[in-house]
Amino acid sequence: MNIQPTIKTGISVCPHDCPSTCALEVELLDERTIGRVHGAKDNSYTLGVICEKVARYAERIHHPDRLLYPLKRSGPKGSGQFTRISWEEAMAETATAFLKAEADCGSESIWPYYYAGTMGLVMRDGIERLRHAKKYSGMYGTFCITLSWTGYFAGVGKVAGVDPREMHESDLIVIWGGNPVNTQVNVMTHALKARKERGTKIACVDIYDTGTMKQADVKVLIRPGTDGALACAIMHVLFRDGHADWPYLEKLTDCPREFEAHLKTRTPEWAAKICDIPVAEIEAFAKLIGETRRSYFRIGYGFSRSRNGAVNVHAVACIPTVTGAWQHEGGGALHSNSGMYKWNKTMIEGLDRKNSSLRVIDQSRIGPALLGDPHDLAGGPPVKAMLIQNTNPASVAPDQTKVKQGLAREDLFVCVHEQFMTETAKYADIVLPATMFLEHDDVYQGGGHQHIMLGRKLVEAPGECRTNHDVICDLAKRLGAEHEGFAMSPREIIDWTLTHSKRPDLQKLDEENWIDVQPDFETSHCLNGFGHPDGKFHFRPDWVKAAYLSPKGVFGPIGGMPEFPDHWNVHEEANDEYPFRLATSPARTFLNSTFNETPSSLKREGRPTLFVHPLDLAAAGIADGDKVKVGSARGVVTLHAKAHAGQRRGVLIAESVWPNEAFEDGQGINTLTGSDQPAPAAGGTYHDNRVWLRGAA
Ligand SMILES: Nc1nc2c(c(=O)[nH]1)N[C@H]1C(S)=C(S)[C@@H](COP(=O)(O)OP(=O)(O)OC[C@H]3O[C@@H](n4cnc5c(=O)[nH]c(N)nc54)[C@H](O)[C@@H]3O)O[C@H]1N2
Numbered sequence: 001m002n003i004q005p006t007i008k009t010g011i012s013v014c015p016h017d018c019p020s021t022c023a024l025e026v027e028l029l030d031e032r033t034i035g036r037v038h039g040a041k042d043n044s045y046t047l048g049v050i051c052e053k054v055a056r057y058a059e060r061i062h063h064p065d066r067l068l069y070p071l072k073r074s075g076p077k078g079s080g081q082f083t084r085i086s087w088e089e090a091m092a093e094t095a096t097a098f099l100k101a102e103a104d105c106g107s108e109s110i111w112p113y114y115y116a117g118t119m120g121l122v123m124r125d126g127i128e129r130l131r132h133a134k135k136y137s138g139m140y141g142t143f144c145i146t147l148s149w150t151g152y153f154a155g156v157g158k159v160a161g162v163d164p165r166e167m168h169e170s171d172l173i174v175i176w177g178g179n180p181v182n183t184q185v186n187v188m189t190h191a192l193k194a195r196k197e198r199g200t201k202i203a204c205v206d207i208y209d210t211g212t213m214k215q216a217d218v219k220v221l222i223r224p225g226t227d228g229a230l231a232c233a234i235m236h237v238l239f240r241d242g243h244a245d246w247p248y249l250e251k252l253t254d255c256p257r258e259f260e261a262h263l264k265t266r267t268p269e270w271a272a273k274i275c276d277i278p279v280a281e282i283e284a285f286a287k288l289i290g291e292t293r294r295s296y297f298r299i300g301y302g303f304s305r306s307r308n309g310a311v312n313v314h315a316v317a318c319i320p321t322v323t324g325a326w327q328h329e330g331g332g333a334l335h336s337n338s339g340m341y342k343w344n345k346t347m348i349e350g351l352d353r354k355n356s357s358l359r360v361i362d363q364s365r366i367g368p369a370l371l372g373d374p375h376d377l378a379g380g381p382p383v384k385a386m387l388i389q390n391t392n393p394a395s396v397a398p399d400q401t402k403v404k405q406g407l408a409r410e411d412l413f414v415c416v417h418e419q420f421m422t423e424t425a426k427y428a429d430i431v432l433p434a435t436m437f438l439e440h441d442d443v444y445q446g447g448g449h450q451h452i453m454l455g456r457k458l459v460e461a462p463g464e465c466r467t468n469h470d471v472i473c474d475l476a477k478r479l480g481a482e483h484e485g486f487a488m489s490p491r492e493i494i495d496w497t498l499t500h501s502k503r504p505d506l507q508k509l510d511e512e513n514w515i516d517v518q519p520d521f522e523t524s525h526c527l528n529g530f531g532h533p534d535g536k537f538h539f540r541p542d543w544v545k546a547a548y549l550s551p552k553g554v555f556g557p558i559g560g561m562p563e564f565p566d567h568w569n570v571h572e573e574a575n576d577e578y579p580f581r582l583a584t585s586p587a588r589t590f591l592n593s594t595f596n597e598t599p600s601s602l603k604r605e606g607r608p609t610l611f612v613h614p615l616d617l618a619a620a621g622i623a624d625g626d627k628v629k630v631g632s633a634r635g636v637v638t639l640h641a642k643a644h645a646g647q648r649r650g651v652l653i654a655e656s657v658w659p660n661e662a663f664e665d666g667q668g669i670n671t672l673t674g675s676d677q678p679a680p681a682a683g684g685t686y687h688d689n690r691v692w693l694r695g696a697a
Pocket residue numbers: 017018019144176177178179180182183184205206207208210222223224225226227299300301302303304305306583585586587588589590591592593656657687
């Protein structure tokens with residue numbers, strides 16, 4: 001008889017910055033140890049499927065390099081030399097440094113800095129409560145969402161879309177500028193199920209032959225930053241060939257006749273040159289979209305990461321509106337559902353203490369801001385002290401050279417609360433060890449679906465790890481920051497937030513694990529109107545209103561933005577000095593800089609690699625596998641070339657984000673990317689780089 005040990009299972013949620021937000025079943029070997037992680041079968045979006053990196057989470061949570069104790073710097077900044085200290089010492093030093101900065105330069109000289117290492121609302125956003133209570137500088141979170149949400153909102157008037165489970169009723173699923181095989185595997189679960197069950201066609205628009213492109217029936221491979229042109233040409237054909245749904249357009253859109261007239265000159269011939277694709281491909285793709293009522297546009301983030309990104313995302317969101325696909329089950333669009341939840345975050349973020357006159361600094365400008373750029377300091381004091389949680393800016397932020405120079409400033413105090421000794425932690429004065437998601441409770445929302453979910457604590461934390469909430473509350477006490485939330489437990493804050501957001505309470509969520517909050521069909525499909533006050537979809541965007549995320553209105557040079565969807569030529573197009581275009585698309589088994597410490601991810605990804613078209617390699621006299629240097633106006637990076645025919649000539653891809661140390665001289669890939677603020681509301685432009693390429697033998 002084969003006797004297997006009984007393995008207990010716990011239910012939780014993946015905390016990582018991924019729209020899939022998977023419901024998890026975690027094997028629990030003892031009170032401190034997990035086994036395999038599986039997708040929950042009874043969650044209607046997860047459907048039992050998760051990505052390989054989280055299935056092997058034991059590698060990360062039980063990693064020998066996890067930070068277990070507070071540390072104090074004992075060598076030069078960035079050296080990674082630290083000595084162990086007690087929590088009491090670490091917190092006292094941090095509080096003293098913050099109080100000194102406040103006394104010397106005012107409260108705005110302290111900059112709490114965080115992002116989405118965990119997507120749990122309490123642990124991610126609780127740092128805002130400290131900021132508001134203490135009147136510290138604010139942070140505008142631009143790494144990821146601003147360009148894309150702004151573009152989508154400009155048309156749709158809200159950031160929410162059609163239920164992803166309706167993909168099963170679609171006849172065409174268009175995956176545009178996203179690579180879900182790498183970045184949110186559950187889109188593929190639903191798309192492939194639809195193909196199997198009803199013969200649904202899958203189309204993919206990308207700039208190289210990603211895993212998703214390989215699975216697609218219709219492959220549209222374009223030049224980076226040209227999605228606006230492609231979208232316009234498709235819509236030109238839709239109007240030209242009678243695929244525009246005029247009764248729908250007259251009822252639910254702002255100016256369809258003017259838009260049609262504008263598109264007259266945006267022909268497939270015009271776009272073919274810009275996008276570097278054959279006219280026939282545009283015609284065929286447009287015909288397919290025009291003839292398929294149930295077409296579902298799954299709009300990704302990747303193509304927004306360009307200086308013209310907001311315009312391009314808006315242009316793509318217009319396509320299902322022209323055909324009226326929104327009216328049909330399995331038709332319409334989904335980019336993100338983040339606008340759907342309508343949280344009351346007063347307790348989490350201390351919004352009742354918010355003072356909107358305080359300075360807010362763009363997170364992507366961390367380099368220039370720390371180096372004292374007057375634009376970022378906005379007339380206020382220099383940044384003198386930082387608490388950094390859930391983010392690794394020395395790796396993921398653009399213009400890396402400046403980020404490192406800024407973090408190396410001797411007169412800047414930095415406390416980093418982390419799970420690993422990241423590149424950023426190495427620059428810290430004090431490093432604090434953080435819990436992982438299975439070691440604390442939190443509440444989550446699906447970005448690419450529609451569940452509110454409870455992320456449960458299932459195991460005890462190792463060493464002396466503490467939660468973000470513990471650190472914030474302890475600091476609040478020492479700094480004299482007052483707010484009810486500092487005296488509440490995470491569970492109390494979750495319960496308060498649920499009930500004050502008119503959702504079922506924590507007890508109910510605890511019983512059910514997750515709650516499906518998809519609005520009804522009419523609302524999701526915008527049949528009673530789009531999100532703008534006039535209820536119309538906007539072909540002519542109001543970019544000032546669309547820049548709703550931006551704390552002080554508009555950042556970029558909004559005046560030059562096109563009136564209608566177009567090819568807006570403000571991206572870094574190649575030129576004589578920089579003849580290539582580089583995109584830094586996400587690698588399959590890293591998640592931003594997370595998982596770039598686990599053995600199986602490092603093994604699978606190999607080494608920092610640059611995909612180069614074989615003809616470009618030959619023209620440059622470089623052999624497959626050679627060491628190469630790539631340079632932009634911001635710096636130079638060394639990596640290895642790989643012959644790769646799956647992209648247009650002149651296009652380079654470096655799948656990311658490798659640790660900086662994996663590159664020669666520690667110059668990570670973001671040494672090449674720029675931190676300028678694109679219109680209308682700033683945002684990361686990681687895939688928009690003009691570069692030169694040379695052999696480095
Ligand atoms: N494995 C893995 N999963 C992840 C992440 C990760 O790093 N690794 N990151 C997570 C995060 S934070 C996010 S925001 C999401 C993002 O996930 P996605 O929405 O998929 O966005 P990206 O991964 O930035 O890019 C997706 C695709 O867009 C392509 N692309 C780049 N430029 C253009 C362009 O100009 N036009 C077109 N049509 N395509 C273009 C890229 O080549 C890439 O294949 O993924 C999350 N999931």
